[in-house]
Amino acid sequence: xxxxxxxxxxxxxxxxxxxxxxxxxxxxxxxxxxxxxxxxxxxxxxxxxxxxxxxxxxxxxxxxxxxxxxxxxxxxxxxxxxxxxxxxxxxxxxxxxxxxxxxxxxxxxxxxxxxxxxxxxxxxxxxxxxxxxxxxxxxxxxxxxxxxxxxxxxxxxxxxxxxxxxxxxxxxxxxxxxxxxxxxxxxxxxxxxxx
Amino acid sequence: xxxxxxxxxxxxxxxxxxxxxxxxxxxxxxxxxxxxxxxxxxxxxxxxxxxxxxxxxxxxxxxxxxxxxxxxxxxxxxxxxxxxxxxxxxxxxxxxxxxxxxxxxxxxxxxxxxxxxxxxxxxxxxxxxxxxxxxxxxxxxxxxxxxxxxxxxxxxxxxxxxxxxxxxxxxxxxxxxxxxxxxxxxxxxxxxxxxxxxxxxxxxxxxxxxxxxxxxxxxxxxxxxxxxxxxxxxxxxxxxxxxxxxxxxxxxxxxxxxxxxxxxxxxxxxxxxxxxxxxxxxxxxxxxxxxxxxxxxxxxxxxxxxxxxxxxxxxxxxxxxxxxxxxxxxxxxxxxxxxxxxxxxxxxxxxxxxxxxxxxxxxxxxxxxxxxxxxxxxxxxxxxxxxxxxxxxxxxxxxxxxxxxxxxxxxxxxxxxxxxxxxxxxxxxxxxxxxxxxxxxxxxxxxxxxxxxxxxxxxxxxxxxxxxxxxx
Ligand code: SF4
Numbered sequence: 001x002x003x004x005x006x007x008x009x010x011x012x013x014x015x016x017x018x019x020x021x022x023x024x025x026x027x028x029x030x031x032x033x034x035x036x037x038x039x040x041x042x043x044x045x046x047x048x049x050x051x052x053x054x055x056x057x058x059x060x061x062x063x064x065x066x067x068x069x070x071x072x073x074x075x076x077x078x079x080x081x082x083x084x085x086x087x088x089x090x091x092x093x094x095x096x097x098x099x100x101x102x103x104x105x106x107x108x109x110x111x112x113x114x115x116x117x118x119x120x121x122x123x124x125x126x127x128x129x130x131x132x133x134x135x136x137x138x139x140x141x142x143x144x145x146x147x148x149x150x151x152x153x154x155x156x157x158x159x160x161x162x163x164x165x166x167x168x169x170x171x172x173x174x175x176x177x178x179x180x181x182x183x184x185x186x187x188x189x190x191x192x193x194x195x
Numbered sequence: 196x197x198x199x200x201x202x203x204x205x206x207x208x209x210x211x212x213x214x215x216x217x218x219x220x221x222x223x224x225x226x227x228x229x230x231x232x233x234x235x236x237x238x239x240x241x242x243x244x245x246x247x248x249x250x251x252x253x254x255x256x257x258x259x260x261x262x263x264x265x266x267x268x269x270x271x272x273x274x275x276x277x278x279x280x281x282x283x284x285x286x287x288x289x290x291x292x293x294x295x296x297x298x299x300x301x302x303x304x305x306x307x308x309x310x311x312x313x314x315x316x317x318x319x320x321x322x323x324x325x326x327x328x329x330x331x332x333x334x335x336x337x338x339x340x341x342x343x344x345x346x347x348x349x350x351x352x353x354x355x356x357x358x359x360x361x362x363x364x365x366x367x368x369x370x371x372x373x374x375x376x377x378x379x380x381x382x383x384x385x386x387x388x389x390x391x392x393x394x395x396x397x398x399x400x401x402x403x404x405x406x407x408x409x410x411x412x413x414x415x416x417x418x419x420x421x422x423x424x425x426x427x428x429x430x431x432x433x434x435x436x437x438x439x440x441x442x443x444x445x446x447x448x449x450x451x452x453x454x455x456x457x458x459x460x461x462x463x464x465x466x467x468x469x470x471x472x473x474x475x476x477x478x479x480x481x482x483x484x485x486x487x488x489x490x491x492x493x494x495x496x497x498x499x500x501x502x503x504x505x506x507x508x509x510x511x512x513x514x515x516x517x518x519x520x521x522x523x524x525x526x527x528x529x530x531x532x533x534x535x536x537x538x539x540x541x542x543x544x545x546x547x548x549x550x551x552x553x554x555x556x557x558x559x560x561x562x563x564x565x566x567x568x569x570x571x572x573x574x575x576x577x578x579x580x581x582x583x584x585x586x587x588x589x590x591x592x593x594x595x596x597x598x599x600x601x602x603x604x605x606x607x608x609x610x611x612x613x614x615x616x617x618x619x620x621x622x623x624x625x626x627x628x629x630x631x632x633x634x635x636x637x638x639x640x641x642x643x644x645x646x647x648x649x650x651x652x653x654x655x656x657x658x659x660x661x662x663x664x665x666x667x
């Protein structure tokens with residue numbers, strides 16, 4: 001996994017609540033057996049019109065959001081289905097950071113496993129960022145080491161993150177290798193079970 | 196000893212490692228696998244040359260893509276590949292699978308309990324958010340992502356932070372005609388789609404104790420729609436009676452020993468939860484959702500709300516978004532909303548008792564003109580049991596379509612879907628935009644209410660449905 005230490009990128013604002021994983025990646029794209037290439041289907045039903053052309057009203061299609069790598073959205077982001085295709089699609093599309101006031105649990109964890117940093121900020125702060133980023137190119141700097149978000153215009157906000165996930169992202173570790181360092185502990189547990 | 200909740204007891208029993216600054220490493224007793232969220236996990240194992248650590252604790256089925264008409268002829272090539280990939284992976288890694296032609300095949304959350312794989316005190320995971328269903332047995336069961344599927348396959352363990360515990364107390368007794376589905380829809384309508392975030396819920400109270408295992412599964416199934424990691428119910432005699440004699444459950448003396456252990460798991464008198472919410476079941480009516488998340492529901496005698504009724508800004512936005520998508524006007528009576536489709540099925544409501552409830556309404560009546568109604572049993576076993584009782588004939592005579600088992604129109608990955616702009620009364624668990632097909636409008640209801648909508652062509656209170664006019 002690619003480590004994430006400090007990220008500077010343009011933002012896309014998606015001011016909707018309860019964005020569920022069925023929207024992030026609709027089910028017709030879950031039939032693939034590969035792990036890559038999901039970015040082209042991200043937000044498919046919102047992003048494209050029936051004839052396959054870009055929906056000009058959809059937030060991610062705005063000129064100012066075209067190369068965004070930071071996604072700002074509202075409460076309960078990523079709710080619904082546990083499909084990891086959702087973070088795969090976000091990541092493949094180019095997002096490295098998501099900012100929202102709250103997330104669904106499974107989605108939140110799935111992000112870290114795919115090199116995406118999901119940041120929780122106060123609702124007020126998120127709405128400030130949405131206001132600032134609306135319809136224009138708006139760049140944010142996300143520093144995972146110091147746990148700070150800043151812009152070029154005086155905005156600054158700290159964020160909380162579990163130290164375990166922080167280390168994983170900073171180092172780009174893969175979780176299975178980490179667990180296998182504790183193989184003896186797992187075996188001990190299994191031995192206890194069988195007696 | 197300090198009194199503990201069942202959640203804490205199961206957690207303590209499964210902690211392999213607990214260190215500062217890390218989540219706990221917990222052991223997984225049962226890993227259920229299906230075709231959609233597993234191919235990339237098996238591929239990951241192959242790429243890193245790893246084996247499945249405990250194939251005997253892993254069980255696979257295929258359900259999401261399965262056609263419900265002719266399952267021997269799968270026309271969707273990509274779906275077919277996905278199912279074949281699962282069969283191949285199971286063979287290669289030595290995992291038992293209920294393949295398409297197996298009598299055990301069915302929706303993963305229906306067959307786990309049916310086979311007795313699901314047992315009290317187990318930690319159960321599956322790459323599927325409705326794994327919470329298995330909590331009905333007093334198991335700690337939760338959905339995981341594909342990376343975690345790979346992790347469990349390789350290590351039989353997971354890193355998980357200790358959950359917070361919440362008691363969801365359902366007081367009183369259910370009024371006649373009100374079902375488990377109505378309880379859970381009412382709880383979510385009252386407390387919102389994210390009141391459970393970060394928690395494991397334990398459902399308690401008189402109303403819950405009075406439910407059958409199948410009804411308890413319906414409740415636990417939708418815990419995820421409240422944002423919870425899992426939802427469970429302390430096991431009792433109802434649980435043990437359901438399990439006794441099932442294929443994967445210990446038999447004879449071993450069963451008695453297991454029951455003694457299971458009994459000890461129930462939450463201790465005086466145990467303290469991190470949070471408590473309550474609901475009075477006497478207040479609950481048959482529920483119908485009007486919006487695009489499961490909390491957006493009202494009693495059948497209610498009306499579609501207005502964004503102006505919202506408690507806060509986020510809620511106002513959500514109502515506005517939903518009404519636009521659902522093409523509904525504030526103030527519309529739920530009983531004035533007509534439907535073109537009815538879907539009875541899904542891991543929430545496709546068990547034998549669900550089909551019986553729907554058939555009781557369908558019996559002697561006819562599906563209204565212009566309505567397409569389908570019944571999809573949760574498993575092949577449910578299908579055969581229903582046919583033995585003649586439920587299939589009741590449905591067919593009433594004009595319902597009787598299908599093979601699978602997930603079907605719950606998420607429409609297989610060929611069944613609702614066309615754009617049309618409305619469906621569905622016994623499934625999610626009314627998200629596009630869930631049943633692009634532009635499809637889903638209203639969640641109980642099986643009896645779905646059958647009532649089918650015969651009336653619109654939502655009606657099943658308790659006040661006119662006597663059947665069709666002679667038998
Ligand atoms: S029935 Fe629906 S909710 Fe249940 S496992 Fe299948 S797709 Fe998921």
